[in-house]
Structure formats: structure tokens, C-alpha cells
Amino acid sequence: MKKRYILLSLAVLLAGCQPKPLPQEQLTRHDAEINAIIAQLSLEEKVEMLHSKTNMSSEGVPRLNIQDIKYCDGPFGIREEGVPNGFMSAGWTTDSATYFPTGSALAATWSEDLAYQYGIGMGTEARRRGKDIILGPAVNIQRLPVGGRTYEYLSEDPVLAAMLGTSYVKGVQDAGTAACIKHFALNNQEMNRGSVNVVCDERTMREIYLKPFEVMVRKGGAMAVMPAYNKVNGDYCSENEHLLNEILRGEWGFKGMTVSDWGGTHSTMGAALHGLDVQMTGDTYLGPALIDSVKAGKVPESVVDDKVREILRVRFAVEAIPEDKCNLETASTPESRATAYEVARRSVVLLKNEGNILPIKKEVKKIAVIGRNATALTQSGGMGAGVKAPYEITPLQGLLNRAPEGVEINYAPAYKDYLGMFARWRGPQFLEEHPEIAAEINAPADPAMLAEAVALAADADLVLYFIGTNKYIETEGSDRTDIDLPLCQNIIAEALTDVNPNVIGVVISGGPCDLSTVEPILPGLVQGWWNGLEGGNALADILFGNIAPSGKLPFTFPVKLADSPAYALDNYPQKAEVEGDLFGNLYRQDVKGQKRAPMGPAHYASTAYYSEGPLVGYRWFDTKSVPVLYAFGHGLSYVPFSYADMKANKASYGADDVIKVKFRLGNQGSMPAEEVAQLYVHRVDGQVSWPVKELKAFRRVALAAGETKTVTLEIPVSELRYWDEAANDWALEHGTIELLLGSASDDIRQTVTVKI
Numbered sequence: 001m002k003k004r005y006i007l008l009s010l011a012v013l014l015a016g017c018q019p020k021p022l023p024q025e026q027l028t029r030h031d032a033e034i035n036a037i038i039a040q041l042s043l044e045e046k047v048e049m050l051h052s053k054t055n056m057s058s059e060g061v062p063r064l065n066i067q068d069i070k071y072c073d074g075p076f077g078i079r080e081e082g083v084p085n086g087f088m089s090a091g092w093t094t095d096s097a098t099y100f101p102t103g104s105a106l107a108a109t110w111s112e113d114l115a116y117q118y119g120i121g122m123g124t125e126a127r128r129r130g131k132d133i134i135l136g137p138a139v140n141i142q143r144l145p146v147g148g149r150t151y152e153y154l155s156e157d158p159v160l161a162a163m164l165g166t167s168y169v170k171g172v173q174d175a176g177t178a179a180c181i182k183h184f185a186l187n188n189q190e191m192n193r194g195s196v197n198v199v200c201d202e203r204t205m206r207e208i209y210l211k212p213f214e215v216m217v218r219k220g221g222a223m224a225v226m227p228a229y230n231k232v233n234g235d236y237c238s239e240n241e242h243l244l245n246e247i248l249r250g251e252w253g254f255k256g257m258t259v260s261d262w263g264g265t266h267s268t269m270g271a272a273l274h275g276l277d278v279q280m281t282g283d284t285y286l287g288p289a290l291i292d293s294v295k296a297g298k299v300p301e302s303v304v305d306d307k308v309r310e311i312l313r314v315r316f317a318v319e320a321i322p323e324d325k326c327n328l329e330t331a332s333t334p335e336s337r338a339t340a341y342e343v344a345r346r347s348v349v350l351l352k353n354e355g356n357i358l359p360i361k362k363e364v365k366k367i368a369v370i371g372r373n374a375t376a377l378t379q380s381g382g383m384g385a386g387v388k389a390p391y392e393i394t395p396l397q398g399l400l401n402r403a404p405e406g407v408e409i410n411y412a413p414a415y416k417d418y419l420g421m422f423a424r425w426r427g428p429q430f431l432e433e434h435p436e437i438a439a440e441i442n443a444p445a446d447p448a449m450l451a452e453a454v455a456l457a458a459d460a461d462l463v464l465y466f467i468g469t470n471k472y473i474e475t476e477g478s479d480r481t482d483i484d485l486p487l488c489q490n491i492i493a494e495a496l497t498d499v500n501p502n503v504i505g506v507v508i509s510g511g512p513c514d515l516s517t518v519e520p521i522l523p524g525l526v527q528g529w530w531n532g533l534e535g536g537n538a539l540a541d542i543l544f545g546n547i548a549p550s551g552k553l554p555f556t557f558p559v560k561l562a563d564s565p566a567y568a569l570d571n572y573p574q575k576a577e578v579e580g581d582l583f584g585n586l587y588r589q590d591v592k593g594q595k596r597a598p599m600g601p602a603h604y605a606s607t608a609y610y611s612e613g614p615l616v617g618y619r620w621f622d623t624k625s626v627p628v629l630y631a632f633g634h635g636l637s638y639v640p641f642s643y644a645d646m647k648a649n650k651a652s653y654g655a656d657d658v659i660k661v662k663f664r665l666g667n668q669g670s671m672p673a674e675e676v677a678q679l680y681v682h683r684v685d686g687q688v689s690w691p692v693k694e695l696k697a698f699r700r701v702a703l704a705a706g707e708t709k710t711v712t713l714e715i716p717v718s719e720l721r722y723w724d725e726a727a728n729d730w731a732l733e734h735g736t737i738e739l740l741l742g743s744a745s746d747d748i749r750q751t752v753t754v755k756i
Contacts, residue, residue, distance in 0.1 A: 119171020
């Protein structure tokens with residue numbers, strides 16, 4: 001017995017010494033069994049797995065009891081059930097799900113822990129709905145302030161997007177669901193997304209646009225990848241050899257499956273030979289035509305086998321939920337709703353707080369809530385994934401829920417609603433029957449609505465003026481034409497401040513808005529986001545001072561749109577004839593039941609030149625010394641924070657070292673608060689071209705009133721490498737770097753210089 005115990009202990013010890021399998025290698029555990037299955041399949045059975053079965057599923061192998069793969073739209077809530085071959089609601093009563101704050105709101109938390117819990121919630125609710133793969137997270141870099149899907153994406157910075165995206169993926173997959181990261185790659189605009197050719201140098205592509213995907217594959221173990229609609233350097237992403245086979249599978253070791261965006265497959269030979277596994281939707285290319293190509297000797301059957309193997313790896317990794325075991329009750333869980341609240345409260349960004357007008361003082365007894373965005377629902381709308389939430393707490397409802405006893409709250413909408421093309425599709429009679437809806441985004445202020453709002457403001461102690469966009473202005477399938485506040489919100493702001501100086505602007509939007517007109521006249525400004533089903537309660541808790549604001553901007557607010565790099569270099573918008581959106585043309589005429597003839601194919605002739613290189617977002621503004629309205633990483637609190645005693649653990653570092661920076665972070669206020677410490681790098685004597693500074697590490701730190709903590713941030717030296725195009729590999733530049741520690745990209749508190 002003693003000998004057996006020693007041998008067992010030795011075996012356990014040796015097992016513990018074995019290197020932990022890489023995340024992607026976990027998918028290959030069943031390869032022997034999968035290969036045996038492939039050997040039993042006919043060519044027709046194999047090809048049947050490579051295209052859609054319904055609008056949200058692809059075929060398994062019924063003969064062998066291998067279940068279909070069921071997809072669900074995310075990335076901020078499990079979408080309601082649709083009809084089998086369309087996007088219209090199936091009319092179920094058990095398919096409501098938690099509406100989580102959207103991507104830009106999650107990014108504003110700068111919290112890997114919250115991103116993980118967010119993923120857990122998404123993955124858990126997908127399982128309750130019987131879904132296998134979540135189509136998310138969406139992690140494309142926010143290159144354009146006007147981007148239609150800025151609200152879905154995480155950041156203009158690849159490190160922030162990578163860290164949060166990876167935690168999200170881990171959460172989803174730890175809950176038993178596969179994550180499909182998207183849109184791979186360089187899908188940074190919605191205009192002409194169906195065919196725009198992105199021309200980008202290799203270094204910029206590797207360091208900026210591919211970085212989040214690489215980390216989510218290598219460290220997060222993402223099981224699925226969705227190629228984007230657009231082309232990259234001449235080839236559609238769904239058949240891009242360089243992206244899908246050379247980089248994704250070759251360099252990064254991806255072992256999972258690729259699935260096209262809906263309508264994003266363009267050929268049989270291109271898709272089959274250059275990396276696509278599943279065509280969504282239809283079988284035009286990876287169906288009978290592929291069978292013919294194999295039989296004609298144009299595509300080796302081994303290529304089909306590889307695709308089936310990658311699909312089955314995901315099928316084996318994700319347990320199929322029987323039909324009688326799912327959709328038994330509403331998907332939304334109390335735990336998910338609690339996570340949604342925590343994300344929302346940590347995402348709200350205090351942009352400006354002149355005279356400490358916030359939090360709302362106890363002397364305030366009458367509050368005027370002005371602006372339709374105070375009551376607008378944001379769980380769905382526009383041409384993008386939405387959520388059928390069990391409820392949604394609007395800002396107005398949250399204020400009513402949290403208002404102290406004796407505080408009177410009155411509301412006026414002030415401006416009309418705007419539905420864009422979704423109103424036009426319904427025809428002129430619809431607008432006549434709904435006078436509360438504006439026909440144009442810049443329609444003049446309605447005199448009666450303005451008068452009501454001004455009268456309410458004049459009689460109030462404090463005005464909360466809700467401004468920003470909606471889900472029809474920021475929407476998949478189109479970019480905004482500008483970032484101006486719509487519906488004469490600037491003019492209304494001036495009218496309100498004429499009668500009451502105590503007006504706080506609350507911006508409800510997914511992306512940045514031009515606040516240059518209202519910023520000088522409003523003493524307080526808050527960025528509130530599309531913040532999920534508990535967003536109103538979270539916002540009210542911050543406004544009333546129950547908790548301190550702690551969100552940080554995940555992208556820059558420019559002074560004016562023309563200052564941003566793609567506009568400054570005349571790279572956007574591209575000059576092209578446009579006739580609708582690829583996805584909209586194919587699928588979206590049935591979403592809301594509109595009856596309209598499908599548009600013909602769009603005429604595209606656009607190329608997007610990324611000539612700004614790596615100078616995206618704050619990298620551009622800092623390097624070119626262009627002033628901004630609010631910087632990347634900006635976000636105020638109700639308490640001041642102190643930074644002190646910053647030290648690096650060494651003076652000089654080698655290629656395999658990790659830079660460890662310690663400092664003292666203190667809460668100098670009288671209430672608990674959280675700060676996001678940010679660590680940037682500046683190359684002092686760089687010979688390679690670099691931005692002035694780049695984010696390399698960050699941490700959210702909770703501090704009690706008066707508390708000080710020692711905080712450590714780490715930067716692996718390998719993360720300081722650049723892509724050497726001549727060598728076609730990563731390289732490390734030696735020299736002096738300055739480590740910049742602060743509260744925002746323009747608020748550096750401490751510096752340390754080290755050698756590499």
C-alpha cells in the first residue's frame with residue numbers, strides 16, 4: 001500500500017509538472033473519435049454540414065445522432081427566437097433574455113472581471129435557450145467616430161479590446177457555450193461593408209486590428225471565428241488565405257470553426273480552399289457546387305474533411321441541449337440581471353462636473369427631466385441584433401425609483417423621436433399618423449414641445465437634460481453622416497440654460513457625440529450609454545450620489561469630426577455609388593414585417609485606405625498634437641485620487657522579462673470609489689516610428705473612503721515588440737522607454753524611465 005501511495009503521489013507530481021495544454025489544443029481532445037466519424041460519412045453528408053440548415057442553424061449528422069449546431073445573435077443579449085428561415089419574431093413567450101449593456105458600455109468599465117461575468121451570463125442564458133454558439137463578442141477597433149456599430153465594439157485601443165474580449169470569451173465558454181469572435185478582420189465601417197476593400201499595411205494590421213482577435217484565440221481559446229463582409233488587401237475575408245489560413249490557423253494555432261457572416265460567402269473555390277467552414281445562409285457555394293468541385297478534382301476531399309473535423313471539434317466541446325430540456329422558462333436569470341446592473345453602474349462616465357454640481361444636492365426638491373432619451377427603450381431598434389428583455393429600466397424610471405422622499409420629478413420629451421429609414425419604409429401615411437416622429441434627423445424643434453420643456457426647466461431646482469442618439473441613428477448597415485447632436489438638441493440646450501443655469505447634460509448613445517456646443521454652457525455632463533435592462537437604476541444611483549461614478553471613455557471625443565484621422569486624411573467617406581447594404585438587401589425586409597421589394601445588388605467601387613497607419617484614436621491626437629474634447633481613458637469621480645511612489649522592479653529588461661510597476665493609489669474622498677489606473681509607454685529614443693504613447697496595462701481598483709493601496713501593473717516585454725515588415729516577424733527595439741502612469745491618456749500622474 002505504501003509503495004502504491006508513493007507511485008500515485010509521483011504520478012500526480014509528474015502530471016502537475018506537465019505543461020498545461022494551450023487553450024486551442026483543448027479542442028483536439030476528441031480528434032481520434034472525430035476522424036473515425038469522418039471515415040463513415042459520405043461526401044454528401046459532409047458537405048451538408050458546411051452550410052445553413054435554417055437561418056440560425058447548420059446540419060449535424062442525423063444518421064449518427066450528431067446534433068445540429070444552433071447559433072444565436074449577441075453580443076449583448078440572447079436574441080429572441082425567429083422564424084426558421086427569417087428574422088421575424090417567432091412569437092414565443094419564453095425567449096426573453098437579459099439585456100446587458102452594449103459593447104462600448106462594457107468597455108467603459110475597463111474591468112476584466114466584469115467582462116468575464118458578462119460572458120458567464122451570456123453563455124448561461126444561451127444554454128437555457130438551447131444554443132451552442134453565440135455570435136459575439138464583436139471586437140473590431142473603433143476607427144471612425146461615426147461607425148454604425150461603435151456601440152457593439154469595445155474600444156479604439158487594441159489592448160483594452162483584447163483584455164475585455166478575452167475575459168468575455170472565457171466567461172461564455174466556461175458557461176458551456178462557444179463564442180464566435182467577430183468580425184475578422186478590419187470591419188471598421190458599415191458603409192459599403194459588403195464589398196469595401198481595406199488597404200492596410202501589415203504592421204498596422206498586426207499591431208492594431210488583429211491584436212484583439214489574436215489574444216482571444218491564443219489566450220481565450222475562442223472556438224469559432226466569423227470572417228467579416230469586407231475585403232482586406234483585395235480578398236474577401238471569407239476567402240482570405242492570409243487571414244484565415246496563414247495567420248489564424250497557421251500562426252495562432254486556431255483549431256475551431258469559421259462561419260461566414262450572413263450573406264458573406266462569395267464563391268465555392270475561394271471559400272473552400274481559403275479557410276471558410278460554414279456558409280450562412282443557403283447552400284449556393286458550400287453545397288451542391290462544392291460536391292461537383294470535389295468530384296471534378298478541383299477541391300481535394302481532404303479539404304472537406306478538415307472543415308468537418310473543425311466543426312465536430314466544436315460540436316464535441318459544446319453539449320447539445322435536447323429540445324425538451326431548453327426554453328422551459330425565461331432565459332434571463334437573477335444573476336445575469338445583477339451583472340447587468342454592475343456593468344451599468346461602473347460604465348457611466350462623468351465627463352464634466354463644474355462646481356461639483358453632481359451628485360444631486362439634498363437641497364434640490366424639484367427636478368425637471370427633459371429629453372425623449374430619458375424614456376426611450378434601447379434593447380432593440382435599427383438594423384442590428386436586439387434583445388427581448390423581460391423589462392428595461394429607463395433613466396426616468398430609475399430616477400423615480402431612486403429619488404429621495406420629498407423630491408418631485410417632472411418630465412417633458414422636448415424633441416421628437418427619429419426612426420430613419422425604418423419610418424420611411426412604412427410610407428408617408430405612417431409619419432402623418434405619428435406626429436411624435438420626425439421625418440428628418442435635423443427637423444426643427446417643435447414649438448409646443450420646446451415651450452413645455454422650457455416652462456418645466458424654469459420652475460425646477462435642477463434640470464437633467466437627456467441628449468444623444470438612438471438605435472435607429474447608430475445602427476448596423478450604415479454609418480452616421482456626422483456625430484452632431486440630432487433633432488436640434490443643441491438649440492434646446494441653449495433655451496433651457498437661458499431659464500435655468502443648473503442644467504446637467506446626460507448623453508445616451510453608443511458612440512461619441514459632438515458636445516462642443518453644449519459643453520461650454522452645461523456645468524455637468526454625463527455619458528450614460530445604452531446600458532441594459534438595469535441602466536436607469538444604475539444611472540440614478542450615480543446622479544443621486546449613492547455610488548461614485550467610475551467609468552472611463554474607451555474612445556476619444558474629438559472637438560470636431562474633421563480632426564479624427566480618417567477624415568483628416570480624406571480616407572472616409574469613400575466616394576462610391578451606394579445602393580443599400582448587403583445584409584439589408586438580402587435579409588432585413590422582413591424584420592419588422594415591412595412589405596417592400598428587395599433592393600437590387602449594390603454598386604460598390606470603394607477602397608478604404610488606412611494611411612494613418614497605427615495612429616488610430618488617441619494615438620493620432622497625441623502624436624499630431626490635435627486637441628480633443630474628452631480624451632481616451634477620461635472619467636471623473638466624486639472623490640480625488642492620489643498616485644504616489646511609482647517604481648519599476650528593474651532598471652533594465654531583456655526580451656523575456658516582465659516589467660512590474662508598483663505605486664500607491666489613494667482615495668482622498670469621503671465615500672467609497674473605484675479608479676482605473678492606466679499605464680502607457682512612450683519611446684524616448686525610438687528609431688522605429690511609434691505613436692507618442694500607447695496603453696499597455698490597466699487595472700480597476702476599489703478603495704474605501706480614505707484608503708490607500710499598493711497596486712502592481714505588469715507589461716511583458718514581448719508586448720513592446722513591433723511587426724518588422726522586412727523580416728515578416730515580430731521584433732523588439734532596444735532603447736529607453738518612459739512608463740506613464742495616470743488616470744487618463746491626457747492625465748499622467750507619475751513617470752519612470754527604464755531600458756529595454
